[in-house]
Amino acid sequence: MPASTLTAGSPPPRASTPSAPHSAAIHCAHCGLTVPPGQRTADDQPQFCCAGCRAIHHVIHDCGLEAYYHLRDAQPGEAARIDPHDRSYAEFDNPAFSQRYCRAEGPLLRCELALSGVHCAACVWLIERLPRVVPGVIEARLEWARGIVSLSWDPQRVPLSRIARGLASLGYEPRPARGGADREAHRDMERRQLVRIAVAGACAGNAMLPAVAMYGGLFSGMDPVHESLLRWASMAIGVVALAWPGATFFRGAWAALRTRTGHLDVPIALALLIGGTAGVVNTLRGIGEIYFDSLTVLVFLLLVGRFLQTRRQRSASETLEALFALTPHSARRLRADGATEDVPLDGLLPGDLVEVRAGETIPADGRIVSGESAIDASILTGESRPVPAIAGQGVHAGTLNLHAAVRIEVLCTGEETRVGRLTQLVARAAQRRAPIVLLADRIAGWFVAAVIVLAAATLLGWWSVSPVRAADHAVALLIIACPCALGLATPLTVAVAIGRAARRGILIKGGDVLERLSRPGRMLLDKTGTLTHGRFELLHWTGPDDSRRRAAALEAHSAHPVGRALAEALAENDDPLECANPGAGPPQSRTCAAAPDVTCVEQHADGIRGRVDGREVLIGAPRFIRRWLSESEAPLPDALHRSAAACAERALTTVWIAEDGCVVAVAGLGDRIRADAAPAVRALRDRGWRLGLLSGDHPSVATATAAQIGFRADEPVIGSASPEDKLHEIERLMAAERGPIVMVGDGVNDAAALAAAHVGVAVRGGAEASLAAADVYLNRAGLEPILEMSELSVRTMRSIRRCLVASLAYNLFGVSLAAAGWLNPLIAAIMMPISSLTVLALASRVNLHPVADSSAVSPQASEAPAMLPVHAGRAPEPSPEALPCP
Amino acid sequence: MSVIFIALPVAIGLALSALLVFIWATRAGQFDDLDTPPLRMLHDATARDAAPHDRTPPAG
Structure with missing residues (x-):
């Protein structure tokens, strides 16, 4: 916009244009506002409302970033279901x-x-x-x-x-x-952790001051007064470090001992306790070794490792928070006088009448009193087909009312609704799941036993030489055997792996997921949204082109989801928006010259009827067409009969198109299978996974999908599964089979199964509740990230094992020195940081490059990612059966 | 070497004061949200024109 316009005090030209009568408003190619007449150019270049928009558009264009406009325009349409x-x-x-x-x-x-x-x-x-x-x-x-x-x-x-x-x-x-109390508790826990680390860090740093001085004194000699000052200072700092931040390990060890489970806290606490006691006794005696510098650094490093790991993990309470978000927080209640009022959901009582408009979520379980619509219940059932809803029918809270306002009598609210019970189910399933005993903790039990045996052997071996030296050497052994590197190995590797995965769009909630996934087990896949795209599309068409155009024109008037999918798909070849809408005014361009003229549209529950270009067109389910054509009994032509049979075989929703009393075309609609589903399934099987399909859809749809993707006969394919069925199947498999049970799903109906399974994986585009219930969230479309995740967990476990071996080697070396009586605090102080640095270096080597690296690791793995398009969501989908037949 | 009798307490005192400041910062919530402040920093300069006290409504 030129500056002179503004200084002259006149309104900017843009403000005056909307009222100006222009047959076709021209929109700015950058911001979408109307272009004022003064700014228009005669050529057919992009038009701009002001100089700023023109400059920005050219910058974007010159950098080759036009995708910005597509992304910008694509996003709101998907997200904003409610105005x-x-x-x-x-x-x-x-x-x-x-x-x-x-x-x-x-x-x-x-x-x-x-x-x-x-x-x-x-x-x-x-x-x-x-x-x-x-x-x-x-x-x-x-x-x-x-x-x-x-x-x-x-x-x-x-x-x-x-x-x-x-x-x-x-x-x-x-x-x-909601869940403010949980958030606060989580925040307080994190703050306490930070404070502990700060105290441990300050103690570790300051324990080094006297320690370094004393090591200097080892070689040059030292005034006894100074030495005793330094020893007392060391002790004071060391006791603070052990008693405050170090108490975490004592508590952990005590809990592990009481439940008789192996835990790495046990050997750590043992070393801290013995080292601390020996140090205090030796300080009081004035002779003997003190190890406070090593012990304080140990506490600090271990706490940092654990903090890095927990910081990456999310709090469990988010699950329920997201489930609460499913139901709206208000309802439109009808008062006795017929007016409506917005009330909070808590104020809604059974017996109330509520109005739910098109596109709104149903607030409570109830029964439709008046109105006719279709309900998208996929949130509860996973069924991708909309369910017609008529008066007298029951509806559930959380489901979506699709195309007309209905009035509902409330039967139950809050926790008694189906979605409320589902929430409780998820909470219980998550609680019941037994925590995994991590590899490091399994080692810990053996470790403690070995260290105690070795310490006893050292004590007995040196007893004959000198009882005092025997005790000193045994104590030194117990301290040097403290598994510092062992305790760092798992948290550091896991933190690194989770970070790497996050950069590849795989968000992992906790480290145990990686350990569980490192062995193949059974993976159960949800159909809708996981193996398929999760929306209705035209997958099959048999019929002449001009019927196709007429059908598109008629269906443009439909609000039914099937009709909408049909209208979108059919009109793709034509100019979809302007031609399909005859009410927009006189035809303006040559493509619209032949726009069909649609009149007398009648919408029914299972079909639509109207006059298009003078012909009577009927589109709907076969039973709808039969009802209207009953007098003439038009026979189905052979070609159409075969194609209808083909649709039925693939379990597509079949739609017939009839013109002037004859069926002229057959369309099949369904949920398109992802292009990468079949290769991913093969690749998973190559890695040793057993598969299964759990779907809320009709069994015939589930079976047909499984057959097309290439499931084997011995792999379970279960259709019509309610959320409870899915949970039971998971629990049955967990009891019956060895190896991890992994559930991959996207819907709220999968949430309980996701929470109960050893590992729950939510895929992109899924409901918030399923994301929260799952252990892993895949932020990229397609199944390829599942393969990557499996590869990553194998590598992470390999890295953890390498770290454990390295740290055990250091321990073995230290223990041998101690048993031989050659260990002094200086050697201990040098060995400990070196072993920790080794582990740090090994842990940071976990890598995740999809194709290049995996070939070096395992031959089968290299094939799998290479076969998949890198960005499955963007790639063209070449499956032949998915294209409409000409 | 007797300076150690002063140097050591001073060193520990310095560490202690840093620790206390850190604990105060933690309890004041300085480390609760590490994601938003870096983003807020990008546009804080323009927010100065509307200082908080200008927007405070008259009491009552």
Whole structure:
């Protein structure tokens, strides 16, 4: 925009244009606003509203970054199912809501809201500018990683509902952040851990001061007064380190001893206890070795290792938080006088009538009283086909009302709903799962026994020489045998591996996942969204092209999901938007000259009927067509009969298209199988995994999909599985089979199974609840990351074993020196950091390069990733059966 | 060498004060969220024009 326009004080040209009568508004190629007439150019180059947009567009274009526009335009369509401007958020002003989620700070109120759609630095900027958008908001602080904004506002000036609408208008749909107590507990735990590390670090650093001085004194001699000062200072620092941060290990060891399980804390605590006691006794006696420098560094390093590992892990409480988010937090209740009011979900009672509009989530379990719609229940059932919903039918909370407003009589709410029971199921399944005994902890038991035997042997061996020296050597052995490197090996390797995996789009919740996945077992795959794309698409078409065009025109009027999929797919060859919509005005371009003229549209539950270009067109399920054509009994032509049979064999949803009383075309719709599914399944099998398919879809669909992907006859394929069935199958397999049971899924209906399985893997695009319940979240589309994850865990375990061997070798060396009586604190102090550095170097070598490295490791593994497209989501999908037949 | 009687307590005292500051910072929540502040830093300079006290409403 030229600067002169602004200085002249006249309104910018853009502001005056919307009212100007222009037959076709031209939109800015960068920002999408209307281009003012003065800025238009005559050629057919991209048009811009101002010089700034033109400059930015050219920068983006010159850098070859046009994908920016596609990404920008693609994203909101997927995410925004509900128009945020449509909602009043009146329930946020309800006193019950304030009491539960808000707290007063003087005249102000403070509240935490969870936002959806927080991605980047710009989001932080935008949300924290809320005080300018909504006057009365004092402060908005966003916690970016969790997407939680902490708001402080003046209730006298602005109600919370107004703030919520402001956030929604910015594109971030708010909901109350539940689980505040859990978050606080987790935060406090992390703070305590940090403080312990700080104390241990300060002690370790300062214990070095007297220690180095004393080592100097070993060679040059030392004044006894100075020496005793240094010894007492060492002891003071050492006792603090052992008693405060070191107490973690004593508690861990005590818990392990009480439950009689092996744990690495036991040998660590043993060494700390004996080293500490010997050091205190020797300091009081004034002679003998003290080891406080080594012990304090030991405590510090081990705590740092553990902190790195836990920092990578997420808190378990997020699971339930995400499940709560499934149900809306408010409902539109119908009052006796017919008006509606927004009430918080807690205020909803059985017997209430609620209205649920198209695109909204159903707030409670109930029964439809009036209205006719279709329900997407995939969240509970995994069934990808929408279910028609008519009066009298039961509906469940959390499912999505697709295309018309319905009124529902509430039967039960909150925890008694199906989704509420599912929440409890997930919580119980997660609790029941037995923790794995890590490799290092399994070694620990043997380690303690070996060290005690060796110490006893040393004591007996030296007893004949001198009882005092025998005791000294035995104590030295017990201290040097402390598995410092052993204790660092697992946390460091796991932290490195989790970090590497995260960079490849594999987010791993805990280190035990890697250990569980390192041996092949059984992997159960969910169908919808995991092996398939999870949406309805046209996979088969038999019929003439002009019927196709007419069908597309008619289906453009349909709100039914099947109809929409059909309209999108059929219209792909034509100019989809302008031609299919006859109400938009007179045809403007030559492609639209032949736009079919659609009239008399009638929408039914299982089909649609209308006049297109003077012909009567019927599109719908076979039973719908038969109902309308009953008088003429039009026979199905042979070709169509065969194609209908083919669709039925592949378990596609069959749609017939009839024109003027004759069936002219058959379309088959289904959920397209991912191109990488079959190769991934083969590759997994090559790695020794046994497979299985668990689907909420109809058994015929599940079987057909399994057959197309290439499942074997002996691999279980279970259809119509409810969330409870999936959980039971997982539990049955866990009891019956050896090896890890891995569940791969994406839906809420998989959440309980994901939580119960040894390892639950949620795939990209899945529901938030399944992500939270799973141990691993794959942030890239397709099944290739599963293979990578399996490879990574094998390598991680190999690296952990290498580290363990190295640290045991150091221990063996130290123990031999101690048994021979050659060990002194200086050697111990030098050996310990060297062994830790060795482990550090080994741990950082865990690597994950999909193709290049794996060939060196195992021959079968090298094939698998190479066969898959690197970015499966972007690659063209060449499966021949997926293309519509001409 | 008698300077050690002063040097050692001073060294430990320095470490202790650093430790206390760190513990205070931890308890004040300085290390709770390590993701957002680096992002906030990118645009903090422009936020100065609207200082918090300007936006505080009149009491009452």
